[in-house]
Amino acid sequence: MAFVDKYGPWALITGASAGIGAEFARQIAAKGVNVALVARRRERLEALGAELESQYGVRTLAIAADLCADDFLATITEALGTRHIGLLVNNAGSGMTGEFLDHDLDTELQMLTLNCRAPLILAHHFGARMRDDRRGGIIMLASIAGIVPTPMFSNYSATKAWNRYLGEGLHEELGRDGVDVVSLCPGLTQSEFFDHANVDPTNWPAPMRATIMSAQDVVKAGLKGLGKQSQVVPGLSYRMLMRMSRLAPGGVPPWIIDRVMRFALPKP
Secondary structure (H helix, E strand, O other): OOHHHHHOOEEEEEOOOOHHHHHHHHHHHHOOOEEEEEEOOHHHHHHHHHHHHHHHOOOEEEEEOOOOOOOHHHHHHHHHOOOOEEEEEEOOOOOOOOOHHHOOHHHHHHHHHHHHHHHHHHHHHHHHHHHHHOOOEEEEEOOHHHOOOOOOOHHHHHHHHHHHHHHHHHHHHHHOOOOEEEEEOOOOEOOOHHHHOOOOHHHOOHHHHOOOEOHHHHHHHHHHHOOOOOEEOOOHHHHHHHHHHHHOOOOOOHHHHHHHHHHHOOOO
């Protein structure tokens, strides 16, 4: 079945104003699927929408919504109207590096709301319609930090483990009903996430900086794995790391990850 027939006529992408989310919009639009773009920054969404309409001839819809708001789903469904969502990309998320106890608790709780509550609600709402149609797809943006416990990134790591397990579980549940679900687990990816997470990649040794992937390559891997795999880890170096972590007794020791993460933190 052609991509647009399986996952069209509309895709809904959260966190679409920049980075991986914006790249998902570009690559999905290139396949002929209309895109509903969700983020807080309407101006960016409208600019991206105009770009996609001009370049690919698809229709777009900019939906300014705060996924931490209690009623965000009503905002999205009202804006969608009768548009039919065949592909959900649960991409929006936030992260913060540093000592867990040095962070404000409300900020950590907001991360939990954005990274876990919002994708759960969206997967439940749109997944039900996909199951009725016996077609569709859901992409859960997880992380290699959701595979290997990550000190100095502890709450983010835990939320991404949650995304990963939800996606892999739904891969089996909904696969019987013709709905494809994949957990996308990228490593370091060039995007605005570095700034928001208080990470400075220039502090990393050259071999580590070389592992930073482009959003284009991450998204390409995720779309390629949709309908074929339950989990996708983009990049050979990251796949090798994950394989070694499974072979090591008890996995990668957290103290090693702790030392690595401290390289990424801005120096005083």
